[in-house]
Amino acid sequence: MNITIIDYGAGNIQSIKFAFERIGITAVLSDEAETILRADRVIFPGVGEASSAMQKLKSTKLDSIIPTLKQPVLGICLGMQLMCKSSEEGNTKGLGIFDVDVVKFSNQVKVPQIGWNQITDLKSRLFQDIAENEYMYLVHSFYAPLCNETAALSNYGLDYSSALQKDNFYGVQFHPEKSSKAGQRILENFLKLDVKS
Template identity: 70%
Template sequence: MKIAIINYGAGNIQSIKFALQRHGYEGVLTSDADEIRAADRVIFPGVGEASSAMRKLKATGLDKIIPELTQPVLGICLGMQLMCKHSEEGDTTGLGIFDVDVKKFTGNVKVPQIGWNHIYNLKSSLFEGIREQEYIYLVHSFFAPACEEAIATTEYGVEYASALKKDNFYGVQFHPEKSSNAGEQILENFLALQPPKEEWNLNTQY
């Protein structure tokens, strides 16, 4: 299986590559459009600031390539946020894959949210084998509000979408590569996806 990791200067690349190696795969870090299109799976990582990250995507034409991909695509953290319509971070227009606008945490919560938190209301085979209220690891100041495309929810002052799905596109606000056994299972589920795949609601299982 060929796994392309989109290269646009975002962080957390090495931890993703190490996580893939634990599953027996070598991820290829690339910004080449043909190589990305030809991959069996695409991972869209991200640690950084939204507006500068989007400028880098536009400079390489990746802002046009990513929404056209037909294989399973997984956006992680900032990668997921950039797949949304808009982000309050830097007043950034996103890729528009997910029909939701990214907001900044406000109120009586410490920003950024750093550390372990729960995911619940799990939907989609991305979470097969993951129990409700499982712990995952997050580091972020912005979030996607709860919406129809949410396939997991987390509460931090407000309930928000900690994972999104539309067609072959998946996004997770948390870092599966840093989320211990649960994160390993989620990555394994992503690698095992066979599109098109009938999705299901895990709430009927637990």
């Protein structure tokens, strides 16, 4: 299976590549539209600041390619946030795949949220054989509120979307590549998805 990780200079790419190697898959890193379009599965990672990450996508015209993809696409952390309509971080216009605006946690909680938190209300085949209240590893200051496309939620001062799904597009706020066996299972589930899942 041909797995392509979008390489646009936004963080945690090597750890995701190693996570796939642990399950016997060699993923390709690329910022070339032709390679991404040809992939069986696409990973859209991201760690960092939203507006600068979006500028990097625009510089390679990937901002117009990603929303047209037909194969299963998994956005991770900032990748998921950039798939939303907008982000308060840097007043950034997103890719508009998910119909929700990303906002910052209030000052009533410690920001960023760093560490393990539970995911609940699991609604996607991405979470097959994942238990309700499983723990995942997160590092983020901004979040996607609950919406029609919420596929899992977590609580940090309030309930928010820890996963989103629309058609062939999936997004997770947590880092499956850093979330032990459960995170590895989610990556394995992603490889098994068809576009109708």
